[in-house]
Amino acid sequence: MSAFLLLQIAPEDAGRGACRIASSFELTFATALAMLFSSDGANHSDARVVTGNFFFTPSVEAVIVATMPAELKREAGEKREAAAETGAAAATPEPTTAKEAEQRPEETPQDDEDDEGEETGPAAGEQKKKKKKKKKKSGSSGGGDKGVVQPGAAAVAAAKRQSEENSKILRRVKEWTSFSDKQTWPPTKPMHQIFTDGLYPEGELRETKRKTAAEDREAVRLEAVDIQAMRQASECHRQVRRYIQGIARPGVKLIDLCQTLEAKTKELVDAYKLDRGWGFPTGCSLNHCAAHYTPNPGDNRVLEQGDICKLDFGVQVGGRIIDCAFTIAFDEKFDTLIQATQDGTNVGISHAGADARLSEIGGYIQEAIESYEMEIDGKMVPIKPIRNLTGHSIDLYRIHAGKAVPIVKAASGQMSNAPTNFMEEGEVYAIETFASTGRGHVTEEGECSHYMKDANAHFAALRLKSAKDLLKVIEENFGTLAFCRRWLEDLGCPHHLLALKQLVEKQIIVPYPPLSDVKGSFTSQMEHTIFIGRQSVEVVSRGDDF
Structure with a gap:
């Protein structure tokens, strides 16, 4: 084990031009250090002596070299060359900063035992160099991007520590x-590099039984769904939200939170x-705003301690979209409001399956949500489902595919036997619930940030060239997927408002403004994507967190 000696230099001694150093260290280095303190008068107390060599920060090293006389430079150079020839250099760490030296993993006792009794000289030096290279390749925390723990036990431990902090x-x-020991922390490896066999983790599987028979039609639909693409997107979603849960803290700008998540x-x-x-686009709707808010360029709103934020984001692979959302809050007063939508979504999932009647699912969800209430200013306030927001079916590159999953009980006249009122095998749904302490009804409010091309839009003549150019950008980058104004700016379209307005007026692009309950109320959301199989329902976006 190498012994470290820290030189603590008091500020009043910094300019004296001399310092006492144990006689076992070379005069060359002592002289250099003394000259250092006399040259700039600074207190560089982070200098270290390690087995006879000084380690300094880059700024300190530069001063040493600049102030060292030519004779001492030559002497130091000769000593380094001699050390390299005898193999001593291989046993001494390379110069590094004080901060980096602290971050070096300690040598294990086994390493020390291996070093004891070994021969010295060139052969021993080469052998130690090879050993170091081998350790570097097999190590779990060495190399990689700055601040990134490489795959292995260390990365798993770091992820666990962050998860424990987040849950508190x-x-x-x-x-x-x-946790995967094949992923870094923070996660940086794409999913396909981790799951090289193309098989991705299954979501939660819930067995179901069929109520009617339409096997041929369902079989065709089942074959058309790429379940591995959905699982790949889901695994990405899980790893991203695990990462972002450690960043979502009071004081963070919402635009920074969204851009970090999206990156x-x-x-x-x-x-x-x-x-x-x-x-x-990443939704981060706050407080009485329930959905469809993401910061536009220049919006510097900050997440506060007393806010409740609905974090809703999606990942798609091959057009298979995973739509999943959860609620972020720091104040325990929001616990029952969050739990209302957690229970509502899970109850909805428990009643989903082939031939399940959508209108009935809404009744179960409403009952679960309304069983909760929240204390506000000393008064108990009932929690209500937001009746004009629903879950929805999802299709290839289409986030809203035509069927709605209500979160309130349908009127007796709406309990129809129409095909659109039933879930079918091979379909994908977002089971999405919203709860509120307000009216339980949302209206459009605020500046629009979410837009989407109408999949059924007819040809329309565009007067502005800028509108034609913008439409081309949208079609090439988003197709029928939703997008936001921030993304247009990132694609090199900073002055897009007039062109976007014409595309909306021509009904080619559909705006989705923020949806809010009454001011002063609070709202929560939880959402999972499910796949309806033959005899099971897979909650593909399910994670340990919710």
Whole structure:
């Protein structure tokens, strides 16, 4: 084990031009250090002596070299060459900064035992160099990007520590219990590099029984769904939200939170044009705003301690969209409001399956949500489902595919036997619930940020060239996927408002403004994507957290 000696130099001694050093160290280095303190008068107390060599910060090293006389420079150079020839250099760490030296993993006792009794000289030096290279390749925490722990036990331990911290800070978000030793921390490796066999983790599987028979039609639909693409997107979603749960803290700008999340999604899914990437803009609706809010360029709103934020984001692979959302809050007063939507969504999932009647599912969800109430200013306030928001079916590159999953009980006249009122095998749904302490009804409010091309839009003559150019950008990068104004700006369209307005007026692009309950109320959301199989329902986006 190498012994470290820290030189603590008091400020009043810094300019004296001399310092006492144990006689076992070379005069060359002592002289250099003394000259250092006399040259700039600074207190560089982070200098270290390690087995006869000084380690300094880059700024300190520069001063040493600049102030060292030519004779001492030559002497130091000769000593380094001699050390290299005898193999001593191989046993001494390379000069590094004080900060980096502290971050070096300690040598294990086994390493020390291996070093004892070994021969010295060139052969021993070469052998130690090879050993170091081998350790570097097999180590779990060496190399990689700055601050990134490489795959292995160290990365798993770091992820566990972050998960434990998140579960203590974020309300109603559980600890993650499953970790991959093939991923870095923070996660940086795309999903396809981890799951090289193309088989991705299954979501939660819930067995179901069929009530009617329409096997041929369902079989065709089942074959058309790429379940592995859905699982890949889901695994990406899980890893991104695990990462972002450690960043969502009071004081963070919402635009920074969204851009960090979107950058990590892009990295982990290995985004490429329309093949794979974002499913829709990151929603971070606050307080009485329930959905469809993401910061536009220049919006510097900050997440506060007393806020409740609905974090809703999507990932798509091959057009298979995973739509999943959860609620972020730091104040325990929001626990029952969050739990209302957690229970509502889970109850909805428990009643989903082939031939399930959509209108009936809404009744079960409403009953679960309305069983909760929240204390506000000393008064108990009932919690209500937001009746004009629903879950929805999802299709290839279409986030809203035509069927709605209500979260309130349908009127007796709406309990129809129409095909659109039933779930069928091979379909994908977002089971999505919203709860509120307000009226339980939302209206459009505020500046629009979410937009989407109408999949059924007819040809329309565009007067502005800028509108034609913008439409081309939208079609090439998003197709029928939702997008936001921030993304247009990132694609080199900073002055897009007039062109976007014409596309909306021509009904080619559909705006989705923020949806809010009454001011002063609070809202929560929880959402999972499910796949309806023959005899089971897979909650593909399920994670340890919710």
